[in-house]
Amino acid sequence: MLSALLVMAAIAIALGAVLGFAAIKFHVEGNPLVEKIDAVLPQTQCGQCGYPGCKPYATAIAEGAADINLCPPGGEEGIHKLADLLGVDFKPFGGDTAPKPKAVAFIDENNCIGCTLCIQACPVDAIAGAAKQMHTIIAAECTGCELCVAPCPVDCIDMVEIEENISNWKWKYPVYPLRPAA
Amino acid sequence: MRSLFKFHGGIHPASNKAQSNHKPITQAALPSRLVIPLHQHVGNSAKPIVEAGQRVLKGQIIGAPEGHVSSAVHAPTSGVIAAIDMQQVAHPSGIPDLCITLIPDGDDEWIARESCDDWQAVAHTDLRHRLRDAGVVGLGGAAFPSDMKLYSHKHQIKTLVLNGAECEPYITCDDLLMRERAAEILQGAEIMRALLYAEEVLIGIEDNKPEAIAAMRSAILDGKHQNMEAVAVPTIYPGGGAKQLIRVLTGIEVAAGMRSTNLGVQCFNVGTAYSTWRAIRHGEALISRIVTVTGNVGQPQNFEALLGTPVNELVAQAGPLPDTRGYIMGGPMMGIRLPSAEVGVIKATNCLIAMSDSLFPPALPALPCIRCTRCVDVCPAELQPQELFWFAQSKNLLKAQEYHLFDCIECGACSYVCPSNIPLVEYYRFAKSEIWAQETSKKAADAARERHEYRELRIEREKQEKADKLAAKEKAALEAKALKSAAPLPPAVEGANVSLYDAPVDADPENTMQLKIQAAIDHAKQQAAVSKPENTEHLTPQQQAEIATIEARRARIRELALSSADEHTKE
Structure with missing residues (x-):
């Protein structure tokens, strides 16, 4: 009985030491999530989200202080990407915030x-x-x-x-109108 | 007999070549105007170097190549530049692009041409420059500047493949070119072979063109070309795709993301070889090309048309039938619907097909994909078209890239066999251009981030520098004060280097001022005492006499001044 307790305690202490060492050895400075979010943001640095630039907004999202639907230049696509990255649900633009043409x-x-x-x-x-x-x-x-x-x-x-020209033109998504059968 | 290889898939659509391949190449009539786009090639648009109203000669450069990947654009005949403006071009978007409009004067007067009898004596760099200035680009449809493809370190390229397969239905321009101008194509191939240091030249021609094969074979014998062979390849679409033809001729499979040049093979269209010869030997720029005009026309045939010839004026010479409802540029499989019949023929225009409802019935409505995988069976790039369709349709672009969307050559074999009539290639084109646009905006975002971060850094640095400067100034002032209060007042008369600002700092500003003034006065006096007249020794008697008279005069003036001053005081 006693020996079993001692063995368990010894294992607990050893593993605790390993964990403690790993925490110091592999400590990551800053939040790596901020970089990932920043990479998704469009980098217009426009401040329309209410933060002074894309990085501060990314930091706020990472801390959970800001919503993911505050970036009009990123468009709905940007919100989708942020939702995928953070594992949260898509959230449409609220109120009068809407993406404008570039x-x-x-x-x-x-x-x-x-x-x-x-x-x-x-x-x-x-x-x-x-x-x-x-x-x-x-x-x-x-x-x-x-x-x-x-x-x-x-x-x-x-x-x-920015007007559409030959060099930035894109093939459109194929759309075929439905016709009633004769 | 050379042993040939096979590529995966392929289809056998009705060839429809017999309509246009029995007539010789006809010189197209001079059109009323030429609309010449400045962006006819892959790379940067050419820069216009002429003005409206200017008269230009045939073959004169009107658009200069700009940047690394670009090509020149020339006046196809002599005439007057009517306009340089935005006009519709042969592009699926129908968006206007910069064009030069030339009104021919009918003289067809050539600019001075630099012909070259012995091109072997010309340096390779010069040959490439000549090709660039002659505007020679790939005439198979891609219009990539040819000079860019004719680089090689010694013997890295083993095989030069000339593409005369012409696998798409309806098109016969390369067929006719090979039948009529075989010798010149082979001469051009020799130039290309020399530039690439290639050993052998293989000319791939589909076996549905026996006349062309015979013409090329006899030209090889007549021209005594060594290590050159015209190979009949099986007729199967898309056997004329560069990767497919290379596979059939050499057995080399170009892997995803690789280029054939990495594997020692370079590929050119036969028309490009012909233009190369004309450019080097005769100094003729690329100003015309062979265009097959076929489809819903009375006399389908091949024309040698000037670049810029409006499509409707060219087609008019083949007798278009009244129920024509539009034109395809290129073949029916990969070609594009022209946005208008007014656009000019460009370097990539190998074929113009007049469409009618009987020849090209409207597409049937697309039905859901039943995952029959017939598309997989025919895909020459060995892709999974049904999966690519699934991902493109749902805009799952990342997944589409994982399934090698960019290895798709857009040949249209999958759409051709699809029992559900799904326009698969349209989905792939959409997905590709969407991915390109995302790449571009990603690059722009990265550049903006970098610039923003640098700006923040700069502002921070400037702030720091300002603060440092201020701190240094304050420190210096404090040190000076400490020094002054510790040391006794400097004796004003002592030493010649007493500065005005060395006056001791005092708490009372007025006192300081007075002290400063006193110091200044002392300094001036001291200066006066120290300064002595120079050159007073070793004087000649004459100079001595002069000085004496001057001194006497001064003494008298002083006396006078003193006496008058006395008088004034008395009064």
């Missing part, structure tokens, strides 16, 4: 006064220019976050929708 900012260079306010607002450094020099959008780098639109004192920034 757009890039455009600076009307006739009206730009070179104040640099938009440059300071751009989260991805996609605006070229300097104080009292005309600014322009580097369209290829623009994420369409609209953060530059509000700070402009002369309202010379517009969002221009």
Whole structure:
């Protein structure tokens, strides 16, 4: 009886030591889930989710503080991906949040006064220019976050929708109208 | 007799080639206008280098290649540039693209051509540049810039395969080209062989084209071409697919994600070989091609048409029948419905089929997949088309990729045999372009993340630098104060290097100011005391005399000034 207890206790202590050692040896700094969620987010850094960028939103989702349906640029597809990743149910966009067609900012260079306010607002450094020099959008780098639109004192920034052209055209999903049998 | 190999699957659709292959190639009439798209090839669009209103000559470059993978576009005849604008092009989307509209002047005046009698003496790099500038691209339909495919380190490519299989129904342009211009095709193949350092050349021709096989065989003998063979391959669709033809001729199976060049084989269409010869030997750019006009027309035949010829003007020469309801570019299996009959012929236009309800009855409604796996039996890429359909239909793109969706060559054999009339290839095309779009946006997101993180880093660094600077300044000021309060006041007269700012810091600002002023005055006095007239020694007697007179004058002025000052004080 006693020997059995001792053996069990010894095993418990040994395994406990192994676990304790593993916890120290294989300790992971930070939450790896944040990186995974961040990889799914569209990186527009627009703040429409209410967090100052994609990474903070990813952190909030990982902590359970934010819902998965707050990212309009990611679209419904983004919500599906997040739902798959986190093993939760799909949740449609609520209220007035809805995805908009993709757009890039455009600076009307006739009206730009070179104040640099938009440059300071751009989260991805996609605006070229300097104080009292005309600014322009580097369209290829623009994420369409609209953060530059509000700070402009002369309202010379517009969002221009990206039109479908030969290079970004996609084959459509085959749809065949049903016809009543004669 | 060469032993041939087999590829998996394949079908035997009605060939429909007899309608158009009995007439020789006809030179198409000069059209009223040419609509030349600047993006006729794989890679970057060519950049227009002419202006509207400018007169151009036949063969003149009007679109310059831009970037690594690109090709030049030329004026197919002499005439005036009417417009450079967005027009509908031969693309399934029907979206306009940049085109140059040329109004021919009827002179057909060539630009100066650089012919080359001895191409063997020309450096390989120059030959490739000439091909790029001549706008030579793959004429089998893919329109990949040929110069890009003609690279090889010595003897890495063993076999050059010329594709004359022409497996799709209706199309006969390669058949006629081989019958009429066999010698020139073989000359082009020699250039390609030299550029690739290939040993043997195999020309694969389906055995439903006996005239072409005979013509090529006799041209090989006449031209005394070594290590070159025209091989009759069995007629089975899609035997003209590059991977399938390579398999049949060499037994080499190109694995998923691999290229045939990794296995020592490169493949070109026979039309590309012909254009290569014209470009190198005669300096003629790719400005025309053989186009089969067939289907619902009175006289189906092959035309040599200028690139940019509007489809309706070309088809008009073959007598289209009144019940024509649209055109297919390419074959009935893989071709695309043209969005309009106004679009211009491009480098990839091998065939134009006029459609009528009797020839191409409207598709029957698709029924559910019954998983009969007939598609599996015919798939030449050995895929599982029914599974791919299942995943594409449910937009399960990841799974579709796992089932090697990108090995699908879109040959349409699966749709052809499907008893449920499911347009399988349309689903695969949808899934493929959806995956490409997702890849693109993923790349863009990654780039944006990187830029955002770098920006955050930069802002943080700038903040840190500012704080460091401020701290350093404060520290210096404190140190200076400590130094000044510890040391006695510097004697103002002592030493020549007393700075104004070295005045002791005092709590009372006025006092400090006074001290500073005093220090400045002292400094000036000291400077005056130290400074002495220079060059006062070793003077000539003449200089001495001059100095003496000047001194005398000064003394007198001083005296005068003093006396007048005295008078003033007296008054």
